[in-house]
Amino acid sequence: MAPPAAAQTASPAPGVPLDVATRRAAIVSNLRYELSLTIPEALASPLSGSNTIRFSLSDASAPLVLDFETSAANVKAVDANGKASPYRYVNGHIVIPAASLVAGANHVTVTFDAGDASLNRSKDFLYTLFVPARARLAFPVFDQPDLKGRWTVRLEHPAAWQSAANGAETARTTSGERTTVAFAETQPLPTYLVAFIAGDFIPFARMFAEIFVAPVAPSNTNDGDFWG
Numbered sequence: 001m002a003p004p005a006a007a008q009t010a011s012p013a014p015g016v017p018l019d020v021a022t023r024r025a026a027i028v029s030n031l032r033y034e035l036s037l038t039i040p041e042a043l044a045s046p047l048s049g050s051n052t053i054r055f056s057l058s059d060a061s062a063p064l065v066l067d068f069e070t071s072a073a074n075v076k077a078v079d080a081n082g083k084a085s086p087y088r089y090v091n092g093h094i095v096i097p098a099a100s101l102v103a104g105a106n107h108v109t110v111t112f113d114a115g116d117a118s119l120n121r122s123k124d125f126l127y128t129l130f131v132p133a134r135a136r137l138a139f140p141v142f143d144q145p146d147l148k149g150r151w152t153v154r155l156e157h158p159a160a161w162q163s164a165a166n167g168a169e170t171a172r173t174t175s176g177e178r179t180t181v182a183f184a185e186t187q188p189l190p191t192y193l194v195a196f197i198a199g200d201f202i203p204f205a206r207m208f209a210e211i212f213v214a215p216v217a218p219s220n221t222n223d224g225d226f227w228g
Contacts, residue, residue: 010063014091016133020065028142030056030105031149031188035112035139039157039198043123046074047114051139052107053149060101066094066108067136067143070115075140077111079214090187094140110140124198125161156180157198165196198205 009152037049057064065178069076069092080100085108088095096108118134119126128138136143153165159179167184174180183196 068140127197145190163198
C-alpha cells in the first residue's frame with residue numbers, strides 16, 4: 001500500500017527526506033533517464049544540458065518531487081508531458097504540481113546548468129563520483145537507491161577529448177572543435193552507480209602501442225640488417 005499522498009509534499013525538506021523517498025518508491029516505476037550534457041572546455045563555464053525522465057506513476061494526486069541540490073537559478077525550464085510546468089524550487093528539489101502529471105506514463109524534461117560538486121572537474125578532464133547520494137548535486141534525479149533506472153547518456157565535449165560512460169559507445173560525430181558521443185542504454189542502475197568521464201586522455205590502445213609494441217622490420221630488410 002502506498003504511503004499517503006501528503007508525503008509527496010509541495011514543501012519537501014532538504015536532502016532526500018524519508019517520507020518523500022518512501023512515497024516515490026511506492027508510486028514510480030518503469031524509470032528511464034535520457035541525460036544530455038554539454039561540457040565546455042573552460043573550467044569557469046558550467047556544464048549545461050537536459051534530463052528527460054520517463055516513468056509510470058500509479059498515483060498522480062499529489063506533487064512529484066525531483067532532487068536537484070544546486071539553486072533555483074540552475075533550473076532553466078521544466079516540461080511535463082509536453083507542456084511547460086509551473087514547478088517550484090524548494091530546498092534543493094524541483095516540485096512538479098499534480099496538475100502536470102497523469103496516472104500512467106509520464107515524461108518530464110528539465111533543462112539546467114549542472115552543479116559541479118560531484119563532477120570532480122579539472123581544466124582538462126572531469127569524472128563523476130555519485131556515492132552515496134550525490135547525483136542530485138549535478139542534475140535532476142530521483143536520488144534514492146531503490147528507484148533504479150535505465151540511463152541513456154549523450155556527451156558533447158571538445159573534439160580533442162575522450163569520453164566514456166556506463167553504456168557502450170554507439171555513435172560519435174565531430175563538427176569543428178566539438179565532438180558528440182552517444183552511449184547505449186544501460187541496465188537498471190541506482191543513481192549512485194551512474195558514471196561518466198571526459199577529458200584530454202590518451203586512448204589505452206594507442207598508449208599501449210606507443211609504449212609496448214616493438215618496431216617491425218620493413219619487408220625488404222633481412223633479420224641481420226634489422227637487428228644489427
